[in-house]
Amino acid sequence: MAASLFADVPFRAKIIGGAIIVVPLATLALLGAIFLRPAPIEQRLVWGCYTADNAPPISVEESKIRIVDGTRRSLSYIAEPCKEGYRLTVHPALILKASEGGRYSFEQGRGIGYFWPLLSEASDNPRKVHSPEDFGGRIDIAAEGRSAIYVRSKDGNNCG
Known part of the structure; x- marks a missing residue:
């Protein structure tokens, strides 16, 4: 039986590690959607x-x-x-x-x-x-x- 890579990692550490990856990526996507939108043309x-x-x-x-x-x-x-x-x-x-x-x-x-x-x-x-x-x-x-x-x-x- 193969052991999982993160089998011995506590659940709290998994949550913190996931947040370290997801929060910056979500922030970049939100900032890109706000500031990279082209100006409207009259x-x-x-x-x-x-x-x-x-x-x-x-x-x-x-x-x-x-x-x-x-x-x-x-x-x-x-x-x-x-x-x-x-x-x-x-x-x-x-x-x-x-x-x-x-x-x-x-x-x-x-x-x-x-x-x-x-x-x-x-x-x-x-x-x-x-x-x-x-x-x-x-x-x-x-x-x-x-x-x-x-x-x-x-x-x-x-x-x-």
Whole structure:
């Protein structure tokens, strides 16, 4: 019969030893949940007219994203923190598809919506946006295996 490793250890010592391990780990988990939570992002930080090469402009407004291609389509969205950076969660699922001539257009996709990562001014990596202040007026929208980087225009003329 095999003897247990802690068979000769008093019960009180087992409780103290377990507390020495569990209490610091629980404290770290609680502090991480409190202090490592990303700051919320205000919707107004992303408002504006965005353009990308060979793709229709989009206008991010207070309550919707309007696609400026003559179709009068719009998307609802939420600007929110995510595991790595910040994103726009958009509904319904419209994706950028390449058409003949290399131009892109928004078409209905599968699913209930998509996530568009927010980018800093100097990087195409969404992980570089650690706080709302790091947002550089750029949005990454997946387009058939590639990305279309939408950049907020300074004058807003393309969104009419």
